[in-house]
Amino acid sequence: MTRRSYDVVIIGSGAGGGTVAQELSSLCRDGVRIAVLEKGPKLRAEEFTGRELEMAQVLYEDGGGFLNAERTMTLAFGSTYGGSTAVYTGTSLLPPEHVLQRWNVPNCTFADVEQRARKFMTENNVHFLEDKWINENNRLFVEGCRRLGYRAQQFPVNLKGCRGSSLCNLGCPNQAKQGTDRVQLPRAERNGVEVITRCEVVRIGDKTIFARVHAKPQGGKGEPSPWEAGDYQIDAKVIVVCGGAVNSPALLLRSGLEPRLPRLGQGFTCHPAFIMIAEHERAITNFVGHPKSFYLDQFAKSDRFLLETCMYFPFVTAKSMTGFGEEHSRFMRAFPRLQMILVLACDEVDAHNRVTVDGDGRPVVHYRCTPEVMRGLVQGAIVSAKIFFAAGAVRVHLPVAGCATIERTDAERLNLIAEHPDFKPGKISISAAHLQGGCAMGRGPADSVTDGFGRVHGIPWLFVADSSLFPNSLEINPYLTIMALADRVAETIRKDAHALL
Amino acid sequence: MLVATTLQNRPRAMQRQLRLFIRTIQWLPVFRYGKRFTSIRAEQRTQILCYLQDHRVEVIRCGFWGLRTLALLGYYGRPESVQAIGYAADPRGWEARR
Numbered sequence: 001m002t003r004r005s006y007d008v009v010i011i012g013s014g015a016g017g018g019t020v021a022q023e024l025s026s027l028c029r030d031g032v033r034i035a036v037l038e039k040g041p042k043l044r045a046e047e048f049t050g051r052e053l054e055m056a057q058v059l060y061e062d063g064g065g066f067l068n069a070e071r072t073m074t075l076a077f078g079s080t081y082g083g084s085t086a087v088y089t090g091t092s093l094l095p096p097e098h099v100l101q102r103w104n105v106p107n108c109t110f111a112d113v114e115q116r117a118r119k120f121m122t123e124n125n126v127h128f129l130e131d132k133w134i135n136e137n138n139r140l141f142v143e144g145c146r147r148l149g150y151r152a153q154q155f156p157v158n159l160k161g162c163r164g165s166s167l168c169n170l171g172c173p174n175q176a177k178q179g180t181d182r183v184q185l186p187r188a189e190r191n192g193v194e195v196i197t198r199c200e201v202v203r204i205g206d207k208t209i210f211a212r213v214h215a216k217p218q219g220g221k222g223e224p225s226p227w228e229a230g231d232y233q234i235d236a237k238v239i240v241v242c243g244g245a246v247n248s249p250a251l252l253l254r255s256g257l258e259p260r261l262p263r264l265g266q267g268f269t270c271h272p273a274f275i276m277i278a279e280h281e282r283a284i285t286n287f288v289g290h291p292k293s294f295y296l297d298q299f300a301k302s303d304r305f306l307l308e309t310c311m312y313f314p315f316v317t318a319k320s321m322t323g324f325g326e327e328h329s330r331f332m333r334a335f336p337r338l339q340m341i342l343v344l345a346c347d348e349v350d351a352h353n354r355v356t357v358d359g360d361g362r363p364v365v366h367y368r369c370t371p372e373v374m375r376g377l378v379q380g381a382i383v384s385a386k387i388f389f390a391a392g393a394v395r396v397h398l399p400v401a402g403c404a405t406i407e408r409t410d411a412e413r414l415n416l417i418a419e420h421p422d423f424k425p426g427k428i429s430i431s432a433a434h435l436q437g438g439c440a441m442g443r444g445p446a447d448s449v450t451d452g453f454g455r456v457h458g459i460p461w462l463f464v465a466d467s468s469l470f471p472n473s474l475e476i477n478p479y480l481t482i483m484a485l486a487d488r489v490a491e492t493i494r495k496d497a498h499a500l501l
Numbered sequence: 502m503l504v505a506t507t508l509q510n511r512p513r514a515m516q517r518q519l520r521l522f523i524r525t526i527q528w529l530p531v532f533r534y535g536k537r538f539t540s541i542r543a544e545q546r547t548q549i550l551c552y553l554q555d556h557r558v559e560v561i562r563c564g565f566w567g568l569r570t571l572a573l574l575g576y577y578g579r580p581e582s583v584q585a586i587g588y589a590a591d592p593r594g595w596e597a598r599r
Contacts, residue, residue, distance in 0.1 A: 049592070053574070070559070070563070163592075164595040173592035174594075287588060288591070288597070314577040314588050315578055317577075318573040333587075335586040424555065424562055426566055
């Protein structure tokens with residue numbers, strides 16, 4: 001086993017890890033040694049081809065097919081330089097005030113988190129796309145909402161030089177999305193932070209990390225790790241865990257911290273979602289242009305769902321529909337005429353839904369949709385169908401209906417379906433990409449894993465800085481909030497540098 | 502090939518369960534039609550598959566979903582299928598449309 005030593009080691013390079021790396025990188029000038037350990041590879045610009053399976057395989061954990069323990073839902077999260085910021089659509093919303101108030105975390109005020117989030121809005125070039133770059137898939141959503149009296153809102157996005165490839169979720173082939181892979185990590189590296197890719201952390205000991213560096217697979221994408229393949233013991237005065245809501249709690253569980261942190265892995269939420277698909281009579285611009293430019297959140301409080309525009313790729317689209325055979329193929333053959341909406345449920349912390357590890361230490365996510373989540377998804381599907389028809393769609397694929405194809409002439413069936421939905425977990429393709437909780441912030445070990453600054457209770461040198469800190473669902477796209485919380489963690493470490501380092 | 506590669510990376514237990522599930526589908530129609538799945542008519546196959554997709558037991562629905570997902574991966578993962586449905590996203594985005 002090779003031994004290395006650093007002052008600060010950051011595990012993970014996504015919205016949390018990338019931010020902490022940048023915010024601590026000024027310490028490098030004073031001789032502080034900082035490393036980021038990233039499980040995934042770093043791809044070269046020309047390797048982002050936009051080809052669905054090829055990119056999903058290399059950028060996502062389990063190729064994007066990570067299943068929950070019940071096998072009723074797939075979880076999508078990045079495993080690459082930049083983590084999930086390399087594969088999201090760049091949507092950048094400020095945290096909602098009512099959510100932060102409900103979290104009620106000591107020393108974590110809305111004003112503080114919002115102010116930090118705004119800093120990253122500027123730094124990552126968050127803005128509204130100009131109207132001329134909005135495609136018809138998005139325009140039809142706005143139009144359908146308008147006709148029904150709903151208030152669709154535009155997503156602020158962190159793009160620079162977007163060419164409208166529509167391939168955001170497969171890693172932008174034009175490097176236009178300003179995730180941590182484009183902004184925070186390169187800046188941190190310029191300041192002296194080392195980023196070790198293909199480095200999987202096995203467990204954490206007392207100020208020590210046990211990790212394994214993997215060789216680049218033959219013919220695989222990405223740069224080789226800067227370290228030789230093999231096992232490493234890395235000593236560190238401060239360790240910041242930023243592996244995301246699945247891998248961070250799993251790592252701490254593997255490290256034997258559960259007895260002193262009984263809430264570890266608890267409180268997992270994820271905005272379970274499914275894709276709604278509608279067919280128009282004519283071809284629309286859908287697989288060109290930014291895919292996720294608008295959302296509708298006016299039902300979040302009353303009916304516990306959000307709607308977002310989206311446009312997915314052939315395999316994901318095929319998988320997302322229920323059924324098979326001619327009915328299924330007909331929608332797929334209409335791809336250039338398809339409009340899509342993502343329905344997301346605003347889930348709440350539930351005792352069953354948590355992260356554990358199996359006998360080999362691999363993360364296991366236990367997640368069941370509660371009746372409230374199912375109701376939210378059903379209502380979201382019905383509202384989506386109404387938006388589609390209001391926008392002129394001729395037929396809609398409604399996964400919560402026994403007979404999934406609803407023709408425009410049959411639209412009055414929607415209210416009946418809303419009363420008697422056919423929602424069967426395991427039949428409907430549910431997926432989630434907003435993974436949250438598992439190392440929640442709070443007051444003490446009885447209710448949480450860390451304090452309001454991400455410091456693990458009772459372990460002053462160990463921090464968490466990612467979406468696993470959320471005590472409950474954020475109810476919106478989480479990246480700016482993760483960055484704001486990571487900024488707080490970094491500031492705490494800087495302030496305590498004399499004692500910690 | 503696509504399916505085989507995907508399965509390679511999955512736990513062995515899952516691979517075993519999948520094999521068992523495929524065998525079950527092959528023999529299930531014998532009780533109803535007196536023939537194996539590969540020997541019955543297309544509409545009979547559809548009935549069997551619908552029965553599994555809507556089964557009251559969640560684990561059977563999940564098994565069907567997994568198998569269906571693999572089949573869709575094998576088909577829509579191929580460039581020729583993508584082309585056939587008219588999907589033509591281009592890294593050049595709007596510029597490629599001009």
